[in-house]
Structure formats: structure tokens, C-alpha cells
Amino acid sequence: MPHHLMNLRYVPDDEADEIRDLFEANHVRYYETPPSRWGISMGGFWVHDDDEAERARQLLAEYQRARHQTQREAFLEQQARGETGPWALLRRHPLRTLAACLAILVIAGFSLLPFLRLG
Structure with missing residues (x-):
């Protein structure tokens, strides 16, 4: 076996x-x-x-x-x-890190938009 x-x-x-x-x-x-x-x-x-x-x-x-x-x-x-850590990642890959942060903000904005319009 x-x-x-x-x-x-x-x-x-x-x-x-x-x-x-x-x-x-x-x-x-x-x-x-x-x-x-x-x-x-x-x-x-x-x-x-x-x-x-x-x-x-x-x-x-x-x-x-x-x-x-x-x-x-x-x-x-x-x-x-x-x-190591987020600052080292930003220094090594600045465009990729900033693009990922921007994508997170856009997704969070679209996710929260319906709740912000309720008020």
C-alpha cells in the first residue's frame, strides 16, 4: 500500500x-x-x-x-x-503595492456606497 x-x-x-x-x-x-x-x-x-x-x-x-x-x-x-514588512514591500515594488492599495480602496468604496446613500 x-x-x-x-x-x-x-x-x-x-x-x-x-x-x-x-x-x-x-x-x-x-x-x-x-x-x-x-x-x-x-x-x-x-x-x-x-x-x-x-x-x-x-x-x-x-x-x-x-x-x-x-x-x-x-x-x-x-x-x-x-x-521585511509593508515598508520594505513598498520600497521593493512601489507600483504594485500602490496599485493594490488603490484597488482595495476602490472595492471598499463600491461596497460601502449603498450604505452611504441611505443617510
Whole structure:
């Protein structure tokens, strides 16, 4: 019976590549199903053997702990440099951020317009 090891929905490409490399380096016989375009099927990494599934889950758990730590450190470094938050987004993508804010205001205005006309 197949064992589902990991869901691939919302997994960044670099993480999926690292997991493939991890499985291949440790000779885990896995197969992969891609997520569907419409978000109906989740896709993921699978194995057939029970023992292989347990070994792969242990490898994944160790990898996830290490990745969590490195990603957390990278985030804290970005935060210390001021590269996170709404102001950093405005500095990096000013037109896109202003367009999104304008769209929010227009939608809110159209949504509230009937209530403003009641008075």
C-alpha cells in the first residue's frame, strides 16, 4: 500500500529539489505526483514499502528541523536589515503595492456606497 510522505502544495521549488536530493542521496525508492493546476489534487512524495516509509519519514523530519532553523535565521537577518514588512514591500515594488492599495480602496468604496446613500 502506498504511503504519502509529504504534500507538495505550496512547497517552494528549492525545498522540493532539496528533498529529492535527500531521497536520492539516501537511496530512498520514492515516486512523486505533481499537484494539479486547479488545486484539486495535492501531489506529493510517496513510497510503497512500510520500512522505506519509516526511514523516509525520519529523513524528512531531520531535514524539516534543519530547514526550519536556517529559514528562521534568514528571516531574522532580513528583519534586522529592515527587509521585511509593508515598508520594505513598498520600497521593493512601489507600483504594485500602490496599485493594490488603490484597488482595495476602490472595492471598499463600491461596497460601502449603498450604505452611504441611505443617510
